[in-house]
Amino acid sequence: MPLVVVGSVALDSVETCTAKRENVLGGSAVYFAYAASYFTPVRLLGVVGEDWPPEHTNLLAQRNIDTSGLQVIPGAATFRWRGKYLKDMNVRETLEVRLNAMADCDPVLPETYRRCRYLFLANGSPTLQLKVLDQCPGTTLAVADTMDHWIVDQREELMELIRRIDGLVLNDSEARLLTGDDNLVRAGRAVQEWGPRFVVIKKGEHGAMFFSRHETYVLPAYPTAELVDPTGAGDSFAGGMMGYLAQCDSFEPKHLKEAMAYGILVASFTVEDFSLDRLRRIERDDLDRRMEEYRRMLSF
């Protein structure tokens, strides 16, 4: 099944303790789309500026990602994010955000996008996420991501969104902020009871937790010795997860758990290099090989 993603398309400047990159391909929708493309056809919606390098579009198109919804805003520049990771790569500082083309983004979905049954609303304002959701009345599975900023500044809109979607993906600190509960098990269950079929709490290098009405579980991250740049890990996780669900055209418990695992594994590749550089060097087979290892690791 085709899968639509709406979110940021960016040029990132990233610094770690040992290396840095300037203006590399990034953005939540980009990482998501690339990760999901190993499993299912993806349709990407986002805005960029006149400075957008066409080779980035080509790179996405090479993986059969539909970029007809990628709009170039005349006179604008592409969204930029600049960040720095500390020695402990779990901690990052955002040094600069320039919304640029994203500032007045009011997404209008092409007709082919509107008929999609699988939809992912990457991190963005809940108002905007709701506008997109309104344009897709026939979704089977609509899942959203969010962040601390929206939890604080647009709580009411976010709560409306949470009541309307089928799944919410957020990280551990956001789950704590959203619920006021430091215990992630209670936090995840609380959010799930507000409406969605399922909630996923991402824990970075520690994996991810899953909550549905009848199930609570945790899967660890795949242990990699090659952590180069964690940027995009969460979006790649969501892409791998949603991509696999769309491929199966199912979200029964068995497929949800496999989808969580695929999400974890795509993310484990993403962090092994900057931008999409590691993902560009893998095929679906590499994911399946790592999946075998991962299953073996968790079985006893």
Next chain:
Amino acid sequence: MPLVVVGSVALDSVETCTAKRENVLGGSAVYFAYAASYFTPVRLLGVVGEDWPPEHTNLLAQRNIDTSGLQVIPGAATFRWRGKYLKDMNVRETLEVRLNAMADCDPVLPETYRRCRYLFLANGSPTLQLKVLDQCPGTTLAVADTMDHWIVDQREELMELIRRIDGLVLNDSEARLLTGDDNLVRAGRAVQEWGPRFVVIKKGEHGAMFFSRHETYVLPAYPTAELVDPTGAGDSFAGGMMGYLAQCDSFEPKHLKEAMAYGILVASFTVEDFSLDRLRRIERDDLDRRMEEYRRMLSF
């Protein structure tokens, strides 16, 4: 197989955001011994003062823990630890440590202890851990725990210990400190290459990582909504792990992984109440039931 543990026996005062306890039963050897007692006969070696309540010894004896190596030092008081957990229970402050009876501890093992093939050296000075090891020349499996203090202050002695033991258990921040590498996969592998058959890195609420010459894996913690007091989780983990290995009288890969899982599950009960209060209310059956759930959680 009987299992010997040498370590601290303490009276703890613990404060969390919602409750506090004064002078409750604690200490690394106590948590370890109680956790291990679900699997195998345990022999505990430690020192206490004249203020030691005999009912604590009775509690241990009720689980068939051999306390003949528990020495009362005349004129001394029992080791005290006072600590406070912040709202994020992963962070704790040590408010007070009084070594008391532990100050001049120079352990001499009873003859029955010396013949033990399974030995655990709970956190303590490497000098003292080496002295104990010297008294047990016939061990099949000698495993030690350590902490930041010894990594900094007795590095040479600790390195000698690491070369001589079969397994090392330490937490994530200690592994980083010991190796100077923030990546836990690389850190764990590095320590393993210094000598031990295996290294286990404890990650608190995020589970534990295992490293042997041929294997690297991570198992997540069991997700509990009832986190009351994390004190003793790491020692309970080690107790469950070593207890199961001693029960199997084997440390082949299959048993090591099951042992890791049992360690994780005993610890998940320990944190559900203060001191040994939760463990006192469970039997081996409860561990096995949780093990079934845990296996189901990790299989897909």
